[in-house]
Amino acid sequence: MTSQNDIQTPLGAARTIISVDAMGGDLGPAAVVAGLARAAHHNPDIGFIISGDQPELERLIAKKKALQGRCEIRHTDEVVVMTDKPSQVMRRGTKTSMWSAVSAVKAGDAEVCVSCGNTGALMAVSMIRLRKLPGVKRPAIACLWPSRSKGGFNIMLDVGADIRADDEDLLQYAMMGASYARNGLGLAKPRVGLLNVGTEDSKGRPELKSANELIANASGEANIDYLGFVEGGDIPSGKVDVIVTDGFTGNVALKTGEGTASLISEFMRAAFKATPLSRIAALLAMTSLGRLKRRIDPRRVNGGVFLGLNGTVVKSHGSADATGIAAAIDLAYKLAQSDFSHKLAARVASAAAARHDTPDTGE
Amino acid sequence: MTSQNDIQTPLGAARTIISVDAMGGDLGPAAVVAGLARAAHHNPDIGFIISGDQPELERLIAKKKALQGRCEIRHTDEVVVMTDKPSQVMRRGTKTSMWSAVSAVKAGDAEVCVSCGNTGALMAVSMIRLRKLPGVKRPAIACLWPSRSKGGFNIMLDVGADIRADDEDLLQYAMMGASYARNGLGLAKPRVGLLNVGTEDSKGRPELKSANELIANASGEANIDYLGFVEGGDIPSGKVDVIVTDGFTGNVALKTGEGTASLISEFMRAAFKATPLSRIAALLAMTSLGRLKRRIDPRRVNGGVFLGLNGTVVKSHGSADATGIAAAIDLAYKLAQSDFSHKLAARVASAAAARHDTPDTGE
Numbered sequence: 001m002t003s004q005n006d007i008q009t010p011l012g013a014a015r016t017i018i019s020v021d022a023m024g025g026d027l028g029p030a031a032v033v034a035g036l037a038r039a040a041h042h043n044p045d046i047g048f049i050i051s052g053d054q055p056e057l058e059r060l061i062a063k064k065k066a067l068q069g070r071c072e073i074r075h076t077d078e079v080v081v082m083t084d085k086p087s088q089v090m091r092r093g094t095k096t097s098m099w100s101a102v103s104a105v106k107a108g109d110a111e112v113c114v115s116c117g118n119t120g121a122l123m124a125v126s127m128i129r130l131r132k133l134p135g136v137k138r139p140a141i142a143c144l145w146p147s148r149s150k151g152g153f154n155i156m157l158d159v160g161a162d163i164r165a166d167d168e169d170l171l172q173y174a175m176m177g178a179s180y181a182r183n184g185l186g187l188a189k190p191r192v193g194l195l196n197v198g199t200e201d202s203k204g205r206p207e208l209k210s211a212n213e214l215i216a217n218a219s220g221e222a223n224i225d226y227l228g229f230v231e232g233g234d235i236p237s238g239k240v241d242v243i244v245t246d247g248f249t250g251n252v253a254l255k256t257g258e259g260t261a262s263l264i265s266e267f268m269r270a271a272f273k274a275t276p277l278s279r280i281a282a283l284l285a286m287t288s289l290g291r292l293k294r295r296i297d298p299r300r301v302n303g304g305v306f307l308g309l310n311g312t313v314v315k316s317h318g319s320a321d322a323t324g325i326a327a328a329i330d331l332a333y334k335l336a337q338s339d340f341s342h343k344l345a346a347r348v349a350s351a352a353a354a355r356h357d358t359p360d361t362g363e
Numbered sequence: 364m365t366s367q368n369d370i371q372t373p374l375g376a377a378r379t380i381i382s383v384d385a386m387g388g389d390l391g392p393a394a395v396v397a398g399l400a401r402a403a404h405h406n407p408d409i410g411f412i413i414s415g416d417q418p419e420l421e422r423l424i425a426k427k428k429a430l431q432g433r434c435e436i437r438h439t440d441e442v443v444v445m446t447d448k449p450s451q452v453m454r455r456g457t458k459t460s461m462w463s464a465v466s467a468v469k470a471g472d473a474e475v476c477v478s479c480g481n482t483g484a485l486m487a488v489s490m491i492r493l494r495k496l497p498g499v500k501r502p503a504i505a506c507l508w509p510s511r512s513k514g515g516f517n518i519m520l521d522v523g524a525d526i527r528a529d530d531e532d533l534l535q536y537a538m539m540g541a542s543y544a545r546n547g548l549g550l551a552k553p554r555v556g557l558l559n560v561g562t563e564d565s566k567g568r569p570e571l572k573s574a575n576e577l578i579a580n581a582s583g584e585a586n587i588d589y590l591g592f593v594e595g596g597d598i599p600s601g602k603v604d605v606i607v608t609d610g611f612t613g614n615v616a617l618k619t620g621e622g623t624a625s626l627i628s629e630f631m632r633a634a635f636k637a638t639p640l641s642r643i644a645a646l647l648a649m650t651s652l653g654r655l656k657r658r659i660d661p662r663r664v665n666g667g668v669f670l671g672l673n674g675t676v677v678k679s680h681g682s683a684d685a686t687g688i689a690a691a692i693d694l695a696y697k698l699a700q701s702d703f704s705h706k707l708a709a710r711v712a713s714a715a716a717a718r719h720d721t722p723d724t725g726e
Binding site: 248251 | 472508510511523526527553558560567568594596598599600601608610611612614615616617618619620621622623624625626627629630631634635637638640641643644645648649650651652654655
C-alpha cells in the first residue's frame, strides 16, 4: 500500500514531514494539493506524505513546481465521506486515505497529520491508531479564535471531541490548552479562563466549581496564569489566551461565533450594494474592507488540533480551499517544529503526577 | 408609597400601561426617562407607572413634553444595584423600585414590567411577586437575535434564567418561545429548533434526545413547525424562528454572539482608520456603514423577556441608553397589546393538558 511516488525523489531526512489525507475534503484532492504547494512555496523545509488515489495525486503534484521532490504518495482505494458514521468508517477503515494518513504519524514517518475529513471519523481513527496519552480520559479539539490578544488569536477547547467533561477533564483541557498556547502561539505563561455564565465563584454547574479549584491549585506548578471564570463575551477578548469548556458548549459557541461573523459579512455586503452612492463608497473602501476581511477570514484560522493523543492531528474544515489547507499545514508545521507532541505528553504526565503526589494540590 | 404625581393628570383608562423600574440601570433615571419619552412620542396610546425617587423623577419628567399627563410615579427609597446578590435584594426587597415595578403588574395596574436592573435579582423578585405559571418548573429568559429571517429576528431561550433544563423544561421552552414568536413577531406557525452539536437524531445529551421526541409529538397540537436539532450556526439563520436550549448554553451563545459582533465592529473601525485613503473611503461609506450599524445594533434588540410567570417582565440591558430603553418599551407595549401574558398561560396549560391526557403524545 505504501509506494514511493516515481516522479518524486525520496523525502530528505532533514525535512519536517507532514502526513496529509488528500481525499476527505469537499473540494477534492486538487484543492488539497494546491494548498500543499502554497505551504511548500513559502516553507522550503517541509515535506509531505500524501495518502489517496495515486494516479490522480501524481497528475496533480506534477503540475506544482513547489512540490517536486518533496512528496511521498501512499496509495489508498477508499475515502471517508462526510456522511459516513464512525461505525462505517471502522468497517472500511484500513483501506481509507484517512487511516493511512494517521498511520504515518503512528509509524513515526511523519510528525503531524492533517485531514479535511469528517470530524467524528477522524477522531475515531486517531483514537484507534494513536491511542490516548496515559492519564487522559477524554481527548479534546482545540480551535483558534480571532481576538484582541497580541498575537491576534485565542485558543478554545474542547470544541467538539466529546459532549461531556467532568472536573478532571476540564483540568486536563486547561493543561493541554496551555501547552498548545506555548508551542502554537509562543506564549511563555498563557492566561487561562474557565467558561461560565458569570465570573463569581458561586456561579455555574457543580463540575465547574470543582474544576475552578483544581485548575487554581495546579496553576503554579503548571506555570499558567489562571483567571478563574470567563464569559462568552471574553472568548474574542484580549484578556485571556486559553478558554476551557466542555465539547458541547464549545461547539455551540464556535458555530455561533462563525454564524454571527458570516451574518455580519452578509449584512455588510448588502449595505454596500444598497444604493449607487454606497457602491461607489464600496469601491473606494475596497482596501479597508479587504484588510478587515483578512482579519476575520475563517480560512486563516483553519485547523482544529486534536489534543490528548500519542501524536498530533490537525482537522481542517471540510470545505477548506487552497488558502485554508495551507493555513492548516502551516499550523501543523509549527507544532511539528516545536516538538509539540512530546512536550504535551510530558506536560500531561507531570500534571497528573503533581495531582496525585502532592497533597496540597488537587483537593 | 403609591402617590399620584401632582404635575401629571391621572392615567387614562384606555391606555396600555407599562410599569417601569426607573432606578436600576447603569446610566440612572435620566436615561430611562429619556427612553420613555421617545417611546411615548411615537406611541400615543402608552402610559407609564414609574417606580423610583419621586423628586428626581418629577424633575426629569417635567422636561419631557411627550410624557405630560401620561406618568404615575410610585416613590421608592431604595435601589437594587448590579452587585447586589439576590439574597441581599430579598432583605431590602419591598422598599426597592424593582419590587414596586413588578408589584404593579401583580396588582393588575400595569400589563408588563420593564427594568434595567440586575438579572438575577429581577428574576428572584418576579418569581416571588408573580409566581410561576401552573405546570412550569423553570421560567426562561428569551432574547431576540438579529437574523436572516423575514422579520429580521429570531428568538432564543433560555439565555440565563436557570443553568439546568431537563427534557420537560425544554418542551415548555419550545411552547413558550413559540407563543412569544406569535405575539412578539407575528408568526402564525413558528419554526422551532432544538440547539445541539449536530443535526442527526443520534447526537447530543440524553435530555436532548428525549426533548426532541417530546417536542415532535407535541408540535401538531401546538401548531408549531418543529425542525428537530439545529446548530450554533443556525441561530442567526433564516431557517428557524425559535431556538430552544438550556440557560447555560444559551447564555454562553448569546454573549459569544455579542462579543463576536463587537470584535468585528472594532476591527472595522480600525480598518477604516488605517490609512489616509481609508479615512476618506470611510467618510464616503458613512451612509452604508450607518445602515449596517443599525441592522446589528444591539440596542435595537434590547429586551430579554421572562417567560413562565403570571405576568410579563422585560429585562433591559443594564447599560441601556435612551434608544435601548425605548426599544424595550416598544417590545413591552407590543406584548401588552397582544394580551401575551394570558395567551402564554393558556398555551402552557393546554400543552400540559395534551401531554398528560392524550396517550399518543408525550411518550
